[in-house]
């Protein structure tokens with residue numbers, strides 16, 4: 001094989017999954033981790049918020065539908081607190097051990113939800129963000145793109161399937177359709193500015209079909225041996 005055709009190894013790579021609520025990314029993250037393990041890779045499967053013991057406490061505060069008094073800035077800082085703890089104690093150590101890290105949501109979610117969705121200015125965090133978060137960027141991000149209406153229908157089906165009679169399971173479910181449209185546009189904007197890192201995967205097909213698409217694209221990018 002010539003040098004120009006050599007693909008980088010999947011070992012030590014940081015892979016993230018993103019998309020609006022109900023797009024099916026958690027299922028795909030799990031499927032990809034499983035496939036890589038079957039190939040003999042050491043995979044760290046994690047998520048945000050909630051990838052550490054402290055993060056799990058932050059997650060329940062963040063998603064509690066009772067916390068409707070939470071300000072947008074408080075919300076932003078809690079997501080960042082979760083991320084910094086996760087990076088310091090879980091993600092960076094795993095990457096240093098050359099494990100493949102698969103993370104269900106990462107900083108793109110903050111750009112999409114808090115910046116585009118809530119209208120907050122992340123640039124004001126400047127140096128802090130650069131040093132604590134942006135110094136570790138995903139190598140590849142799968143953006144599972146789905147129309148808001150379809151995604152919301154899936155969420156309602158999921159809640160009904162769990163026997164819930166509450167129309168919501170997370171504080172973010174109350175945010176409204178326009179909010180989720182802004183979040184989706186946020187992901188489109190990130191994809192537009194970093195098309196090499198963020199790959200758009202239409203999320204309308206069935207699980208196995210999407211899984212096969214991702215695996216196929218992944219094997220074009222990386223040496224999976």
Ligand code: TMP
Pocket residue numbers: 021047048049079105106107109110111113114170172
């Ligand atoms: P999940 O259901 O995909 O685990 O995500 C939980 C919720 O948190 C989801 O509605 C998206 C939201 N979220 C943000 O608003 N900002 C963030 O930075 C992250 C990681 C998630």
